Amino acid sequence: MKQELISALTELLPPGRVIVDGPEVDRLSKDFFWYSPVLEKLLKDKSAEVAVRPSSREEISTVISFACLNQIPMSVRGAGTGNYGQCIPLKGGILLDLGGMDRSIQITTQGTAICEPGVRLVAIEEAARAAGWELRCYPSTYVKASVGGFLAGGSGGIGSITYGALRDNETVRSITIMTMEASPREVKLTGNDLFKSLHAWGTTGIIVEVEIALGPKKDWAQIAVSFDDWDSCFTYCETMARDESFSKRLVTCFEWPIPSYFTPLLKWVSPGKALAFFEVADSELERFKGTVEKSGGSISLSVPYAPGRRRVQLSDYTWNHTTLWALKFDPSLTYLQLGFLPDKVRDQFKALKAKFGDEIIWHVEFVKSAGVVTPGSLPVVRFTNEARLQEMIDFCATIEVGVANPHINYLQGSGRWRPDDAKVTAKREFDPNGLLNPGKMLGLQSEAEMVAKKD
Ligand code: FAD
Numbered sequence: 001m002k003q004e005l006i007s008a009l010t011e012l013l014p015p016g017r018v019i020v021d022g023p024e025v026d027r028l029s030k031d032f033f034w035y036s037p038v039l040e041k042l043l044k045d046k047s048a049e050v051a052v053r054p055s056s057r058e059e060i061s062t063v064i065s066f067a068c069l070n071q072i073p074m075s076v077r078g079a080g081t082g083n084y085g086q087c088i089p090l091k092g093g094i095l096l097d098l099g100g101m102d103r104s105i106q107i108t109t110q111g112t113a114i115c116e117p118g119v120r121l122v123a124i125e126e127a128a129r130a131a132g133w134e135l136r137c138y139p140s141t142y143v144k145a146s147v148g149g150f151l152a153g154g155s156g157g158i159g160s161i162t163y164g165a166l167r168d169n170e171t172v173r174s175i176t177i178m179t180m181e182a183s184p185r186e187v188k189l190t191g192n193d194l195f196k197s198l199h200a201w202g203t204t205g206i207i208v209e210v211e212i213a214l215g216p217k218k219d220w221a222q223i224a225v226s227f228d229d230w231d232s233c234f235t236y237c238e239t240m241a242r243d244e245s246f247s248k249r250l251v252t253c254f255e256w257p258i259p260s261y262f263t264p265l266l267k268w269v270s271p272g273k274a275l276a277f278f279e280v281a282d283s284e285l286e287r288f289k290g291t292v293e294k295s296g297g298s299i300s301l302s303v304p305y306a307p308g309r310r311r312v313q314l315s316d317y318t319w320n321h322t323t324l325w326a327l328k329f330d331p332s333l334t335y336l337q338l339g340f341l342p343d344k345v346r347d348q349f350k351a352l353k354a355k356f357g358d359e360i361i362w363h364v365e366f367v368k369s370a371g372v373v374t375p376g377s378l379p380v381v382r383f384t385n386e387a388r389l390q391e392m393i394d395f396c397a398t399i400e401v402g403v404a405n406p407h408i409n410y411l412q413g414s415g416r417w418r419p420d421d422a423k424v425t426a427k428r429e430f431d432p433n434g435l436l437n438p439g440k441m442l443g444l445q446s447e448a449e450m451v452a453k454k455d
Pocket of ligand 1: 075082086118138144147149153154201202207208437
């Protein structure tokens with residue numbers, strides 16, 4: 001079967017497109033799923049049979065058509081930086097690597113970027129800045145991650161304190177998908193229809209072009225500030241996050257000992273203290289420093305931002321990069337993704353600490369969600385066993401803390417499932433044979449049907 005698959009694809013596509021080398025196919029079939037000890041066990045042996053790296057829409061269409069006619073499952077990979085096993089094929093088949101679809105970036109005069117799906121986010125940031133614009137929000141993986149993968153698998157990141165998540169503020173203007181049908185169609189999704197494809201883990205169509213809105217370019221300063229304790233650090237960050245007089249891209253805070261995991265930054269870390277990272281407009285830096293002084297914080301680093309890794313990049317330690325540094329330091333650590341209520345957050349912190357003590361260590365990212373500044377958290381969590389992790393997740397529900405569970409490998413449980421069933425409808429419409437990333441959307445049932453079944 002595998003050999004037949006390889007021969008057929010090799011015949012259909014130009015030379016060099018089909019990857020058959022076992023270890024390479026296995027590497028391309030994986031993302032950062034090992035962040036989760038639960039997913040590590042579940043997914044480590046999953047792999048595609050063959051990988052294909054197309055370099056045009058015509059080639060993508062050829063592969064889709066072949067897969068549909070032969071009922072072969074297919075999973076899409078951008079850059080493989082997802083961290084829930086999103087792109088890992090559960091049923092073998094073809095891995096469609098879109099890393100080669102990275103040539104076209106068009107920055108429009110209206111302040112949008114129109115791109116092929118495999119374009120890396122850092123390349124969009126650089127092209128946008130050269131034209132007087134910048135990305136509105138991007139993941140901390142922007143040096144590697146593709147725009148198609150971000151829209152299909154990510155949620156937000158640096159910039160979300162001003163522009164919200166990807167789903168907010170019409171940041172995503174259009175997504176053009178190719179349907180998983182024997183005669184593939186191209187469908188341009190806009191408005192509410194975007195949710196058919198946004199954060200759908202590549203289960204409802206293959207993104208072949210995106211248009212995203214940009215923000216006006218700013219010169220940014222990156223600043224690290226130490227505080228004697230977590231409470232004063234969090235309070236300063238909360239105040240700064242809410243202060244509309246400052247332009248911001250990043251407001252992040254860490255409870256000790258998380259700063260001790262950032263080995264390349266240790267000369268700017270004060271032992272035993274809480275640490276906060278900010279990106280504020282360079283023109284507001286002196287005023288920002290004044291507010292830090294009044295709050296009792298101490299600035300240990302202040303450097304300008306430049307895209308890529310040409311100088312210190314504080315965002316390399318934020319969002320889910322924090323977890324990466326924690327895991328490097330101690331592989332028995334893991335994480336959760338929690339949403340706190342702005343007016344109850346301190347009580348929620350207290351309740352979790354009272355029950356789980358040092359098993360949970362705070363890492364907070366402030367975002368503006370539907371216009372409201374909200375503390376989101378990716379706490380570092382000590383992993384003992386699955387039951388204890390589940391106990392923590394269940395306890396969160398009892399105190400109104402939202403959980404986007406990163407230890408689950410299907411869409412409905414991952415926290416960003418919309419009850420309007422847009423994705424189920426899209427699955428039926430665009431992938432009628434259920435061949436795209438099978439197993440990641442629980443059947444073709446609607447959420448209402450699943451709830452009814454559970455009851
Ligand atoms: P992949 O991992 O390759 O794919 C992600 C999902 O999208 C998969 O389901 C895949 O099948 C699907 N997909 C990819 N391309 C297409 C396409 N063209 N059409 C249809 N489906 C497609 N996420 C955030 O939102 N914010 C963060 O700050 C953040 N920080 C991270 C830090 C680290 C260290 C790590 C490991 C992950 C982080 N993530 C974050 C998760 C991840 O990096 C982002 O979601 C990233 O944008 C994924 O891009 P990618 O190109 O690597 O996608």
